Amino acid sequence: MASGEDELIAWLRRAARGAGGEAIGDDAAFLPPGGPWAVTVDTQIEGVHFLPGLAPERLARRLLAVNLSDLAAVGAEPRWAVLALAVPPGFACRPFFRALLKACRGHGLRLVGGDLARGERLSAVLTLAGERVPGGRWVTRTGGRAGDGLWLGGRVGESALGRHLLARGAAWEGRGVTLPPPFEAPRSLAAAARRAVRRHLAPKPQLELGRWLAGRPRAAALDVSDGLAIDLHRLCRQSGVGGRIEARALAFPAALDALARRLGQSPLDLALAGGEDYVLLFALPAGEQPPPAFHSFQIGELTSGPGLLIEGEDGIEALAARGWDHLATGTEAGAGSQPRANAPIQKNPPPA
């Protein structure tokens, strides 16, 4: 059930044996092995990771947030950033850097270097290094055990709805999100739509939750970036366990649910395979629970396996590893991947 990307990464881990490959496939690499530094890298390419026309400031903040989410997943304290930026002629470099530097400062990060190139497409690659929390331990995907509670640090599926709205013409300019006409009314729908767009463009990395997890005697975590289902498969595979989740734990509130259906989307599908949620998916020993301030909620538990199950209204089913496969294309997508999410974001999507 592994995606093309997961297969390549598994191959790479084997091929890289002796050259550091054992770390490949985690949210961050620990340096020296097991040491006090965590390093992670993320890419944002125009037309692939974001729609053309995104304001430079928003791109800068989103690039950083997405990357910080990987540090949050391992429980690291952000320290340094290195940027590689390829810009088309006329790109507003200074607003981009001003926003990036301000956001870096807010997280105690130092931008220490980078590389600047021309490119036809705007492309930004950020490498971050974080430090282990004093007295804490690294949180990885391997720390789950059968019987652990499975938790989410926040709602999943809302970001994907925001992506659908942006593809249909929603925009975030200045302080307000504008919506394409069919989503302007009723008011409850519009409020949910605006929240979804903000959620997509301005994810909030759960660094505090990651620090808390780093202080536990045992925990496993990753951040939900490619889709809950595929990321849960990764957590279970790397921990050597199975899992079981409840569909009702993923239910949308009424307005969000109505918005999803208006967009022709199944709320459960969005929650399972939408991706780009950037909340932490984590496992804790049974009985342990995070402080209420984190607004985490339990969605199921790890089992002795094999396989992953989801319990819904119609009973218990196998949970497919759906979500983004960064190497699949619309036509080549495997049985477990989601062609919609795999296709590049279109510049001129069909009207809703």
Added chain:
Amino acid sequence: MASGEDELIAWLRRAARGAGGEAIGDDAAFLPPGGPWAVTVDTQIEGVHFLPGLAPERLARRLLAVNLSDLAAVGAEPRWAVLALAVPPGFACRPFFRALLKACRGHGLRLVGGDLARGERLSAVLTLAGERVPGGRWVTRTGGRAGDGLWLGGRVGESALGRHLLARGAAWEGRGVTLPPPFEAPRSLAAAARRAVRRHLAPKPQLELGRWLAGRPRAAALDVSDGLAIDLHRLCRQSGVGGRIEARALAFPAALDALARRLGQSPLDLALAGGEDYVLLFALPAGEQPPPAFHSFQIGELTSGPGLLIEGEDGIEALAARGWDHLATGTEAGAGSQPRANAPIQKNPPPA
């Protein structure tokens, strides 16, 4: 005389004050400030940094070599690599990674993590971390003093000739470089052409020379990537000195000279502004010289300034800061930049 890129970087250093910006603009950032780690990042984008159709293995090795050259410039021992790769459908990922891992092993580097994405254009961003040589010191651009000898670690201009040949249809497949017909004969020309193509596609980072420099009581260095003239201006500006070089020290051997003229290029222009040479440009106190094994040669000396001069057959002239300006375009290029080198590499260049 600063380029658009240098201006942006100078602005960024000011804007980033308090957020680590003091390190921006060097070949590598030292972490923690003045500490034992050097971090650098480099980008290779299809159509910008290399011609479409480059074999994945060659791209992998070139990406690493170009990046290692930055570590060589500061005298660092390569340690870790993190890769962000964006690939179009059908890209041969495994040959790319096999070649990259093998090249990493050869330099004692561990590939510890990365990010994989789809992209319309092949784009690879590599972040490297290196460690200070035991007992050595960091080599920077600021360590030059008036009276120092100015040295090059190898010939400059040959790589740019290779780039011209590739744009005209030369190719390196398997073990042999094939040339477009006009360069197949005479034999001496063909040999020089093949060497130039190899020099362009497979630069050799001068890590040994960098280690030697790191062991000196005082040295300044950078690697010649954007062009000798512009990089020499950077060295002098950051060391607060002037400089003077001799054109005859940059002369090509006869066959290479003939090849350049056949391609309609001035050998001296190629040497001064061709770029992508990836040899070290360094300054040493007068009287010191590198061991002969490095094949370095002196090209001039640093002066109390102001400005940079070049002594040629027609006397002494000011040396313009020519070379690649990563932010300039053909039409917007400043007086000091070189429109030819600034334009993206063309897929279908006009015939020679």
